[in-house]
Amino acid sequence: MNDRAEKKAARATADQVARAANVSRVAVSRAFNPNASLKPEKRDRILKVARELNYTPDMAARSLVTGRSHLVGMIVPDVCSPWESQEIDALTTALQAEGFATLLFKVKADFSMDPRLLTYMRGFNPDSVIAFTENILPDVLCGFLDRAVPIYVIYDDVEQFAGAASGTLYDRLLVRQKNGIEQAVALLQGYGARRIAYLGGKAQSLANAERERTLKETLAERGMDAPIVLAGDYTYDTAYQATLDLFRVGDGADAIFAANDVGAFGAIDALRHELGLSVPEDVKVVGFDDIPQAHWKSYNLTTVRIDLEERVRALVRLILMRLRAPDAEPFTETLNTRLIVRGTVG
Template sequence: MNAVSEAAQAPRGRATAEMVAEKARVSRVAVSRAFNPHASLKPEKRELILKIAQELNYTPDRAARALVSGRSHLVGVIVPDVCSHWESQEIDALTTALQNEGFATLLFKTRTDYSMDEQLLAYMRGFNPDSVIAFVENVKPRTLARFLDRAVPIYVHYPHTGMAEEGEAEGPLHDRLNVLQHDGIDQAVALLQGYGARRIAYLSGLDKSRASHAREQTLRRVMAERGLPPPVVAPGDFSYQTAYQATIDLFKVGEGADAVFAANDVAAFGVMDALRHELGLRVPQDVKVVGFDDIAQSHWKSYNLTTVKFDLDERVRALVRLINRRLNNPGAPGFQETLNTRLVVRGTVG
């Protein structure tokens, strides 16, 4: 076949679902179902439709579908940071899971004080997202409600108690993922206490982080329940550099500690390197160290960090469930999912 005849047979303009349906000798509805991985359709028919769609260079028009269905298949995600180890791993896992469910992700970053630029929120509204996940508690539901139409935001919440607290009765509708920190922290303190640690320092996260405050309050409660004195608090900001310097200050200016409980794993790495390389102390023989998160780097041999674990896969599955439950029941009261934490024991305590 020459180039002229090939060009004559090629479709002019953008291919449509009707063109695919006609060539595949199926209905228009079957074409739509072929592009929905969750729709029921015989495998051989789906394969034929997708093959013909590829030949015609056809892709579904998301904008048109959104006008009909009222759904954009977009999920907004508000984060304080995209470069930190935990956030980058969570965003990667969440984006993959959402794509598998047929959603695309819109990523929005807060200011350094965890607040959100209202112009950016107005910009978000223009995309008409199906859902918005706020990983920053400081961007309140009442703030988001002013800029979202039908989307119900999801918040990650860290209750201070050992059980999920009731949702806020007042304020706009929102859904929550409760992460219970008590069990993991209690296991960590029990392990430290078992190895003789009594003076435990808490290296905090950012002052504006509610997660860090909840972590500290839970640690205080657990230590009191176990008959230990309150933790010595060393101010941090979740970063390696600040943790490194705070550890030097804790031991050179302060009275030191038997153990350091860091608000996250990266800070625990800073603690360990300061102890070993600046202060000449051994981990765990002289000072024991516990982190929080269980990021991928925690099992690296240089650190081999004992840490309180968030199960990332479980956390992502819970968020996807909240999105789908809300889309299936848009007028329902606030949904909640609850996850627990547990201690992963490696080489920095025993």
């Protein structure tokens, strides 16, 4: 209670501001609420006094009465992953501009969801939740959050996911993988690649499943052989090892399609630094995501890109719309992918 007293002394309350400005406490509240009716000059005076006293409305108290926490929860398995950190950065910036703060929760790397974490998170009463863990069905999340909090799952699939969550209505941000993959396959085919390997991401990942499925479909459409599928987990080391196995134990390949850029880096390094093969002359490599490192000269990776800014804009728009109209019909946004051509194909 010692610190309690300190804090009380340190932080000004609306009551103190009211007394100092010779107005009622209600007026102070209104001064900080733009659409409340208050004489402009009075508002200015109150805001001035508030600034002098270094006063800020207490979000906890405000949240208690309004039901809005101005907090957006993000459930993340690995902040270190370039793709995720990129996404977190952009989302936090955009949400902050709209008055929301990011509340970060980490889940285990194996994507297993700790129920206690969800319970704990709900205690903070986030206005919205963005989940980066692609294998968590929103039903699970909805159950924990009592279906009162809008949830967005960042993933790259369409039908598969919608099916898994049948019965639950929610806003969706869809990514059409087809365009980018088609462009990549056309390019590979043009350079004469015939034996294509798909270096997978996490087995449970829906994005991975959808990328693999779309690749197979596209190859079939063009009359090419089905891809050799290698297991992976989106990490550099696993991709490195898988590539070694492909060429030492297996029969190699003309081209490698990696489920993400980091995996592509692992493949490239294995080819160049351990197998003595050159990229793109001996083996062509294509990645997914277009993370910032993809343009580094050591890799200079040709990769399928989902425009980050566009995606973040769409997601923030979805979140804000849902908060303003909680009972509106579910929205759906669809984004496209395209190939970024660099030096690892031709």
